[in-house]
Amino acid sequence: MPNIKVLIADDNSFISEGMKIILGTFEGFEVVATVQNGREAVAYCEQHEVDVALLDVRMPEMNGVEATRLITERTATRPLILTTFDDDEYIVDAIANGARGYLLKNNDPDRICDAIRTVYYGHSVLQDTVMEKLKSGVAGTKNESNQNAAAPDQGSGIDRSLFTERELNVMALIAKGRTNKEISNQLFLSEGTVANHVTSILGKTGLTHRTQIAIYYLTGELT
Template identity: 60%
Template sequence: MTIKIIIADDNSFIREGLKIILSTYEEFDVLKLVENGRQAVDYCMQHPVDIALLDVRMPILNGVEATKLLTENTNTKSVILTTFDDDAYILGAIKNGAMGYLLKNNDPERIRDAIKSVYHGTSIIQDVMLDKIKSNLTEPLLQEESKVDTSQFTERELEIMSYVAKGYSNKEISQQMYLSGGTVANYITSILNKTGLKHRTQIAVYYLTGKVYE
């Protein structure tokens, strides 16, 4: 069974080059080349696509925005493939559900392996990018941003609240903290009980402002 792929990049040379490279692998079927995120989303809404390779900076709809729409409305998994290793793009892509984030200067075999890994459910972020954003995900920095009374929460609860405030899903939190999805859900339930809050959005607002909003 082949992995169905589309490529979205506003540079025609990159689009065509990626198609040539990926088409040499028998496990891939490149269905469509598009030049912006809007076209990528529209195509995936109408056709079954396994993987969308998305450039970050595209007109009309960029790769981060397209990832959000694909995650919410399709079964297509997004892989950000770019020349830019900007922290904000990385975090935005992860927040919106991207399963992979790679630089275009990778050799074909690495891109091939990454696509196959994402297809089988494994998230891929290159070490160089992960190292670049680690400082933004460490607890001390996140707690400096927090306005909550930390005395009533455990260290784990505060860390989970910080991820919720960044827009992470339970699955993403479990991956970051190496916990099961059930354990993360239990921690969130504990946080809700301690604060009297009702849902995740309120947790995020409370963590960042120290105030409870209905």
């Protein structure tokens, strides 16, 4: 199997070079370049073959969210955000712009490598702590806008008439960060049936991956 070609974009050279060294200790990865801002990341991905771009959010000249949008529009590279909780306000924008995942820098190297592999194979990554942060933000926004009313259930903002009851159940579990296997066990379905439901949901919404389904279920907004 060929190595996964990885670009690392972070304005902190200590982090980017450290990540390069770490990935170099694992088989199956090739760090093709390290850059210091989003503009350089976009330019490199346009001119070279890159499988996965690890992007920090806050960078000079162009941040990781805008770089994600351009990389997704112009190249076949899959962006993966690697950042800190200080940047949690960017989660929805990053996913809306095409990020295939949102991962924290304090993860251990094995977890980061697993995330890169997951994104490389066409799946999405949104770790539980990030999902909980997103849920908290959504709940806070709803409570602020309707302080005197009971907080609505998550998923209440979506157009439920588009989906079957089973699809709604699948969406709710995706929003909790469950894998297809975990969903199949919980709903007593085969993994193939769950995958079919996911495909149907993507088709009905025009979304492209399961992380966007989670955002839609939590916010009621199609990204």
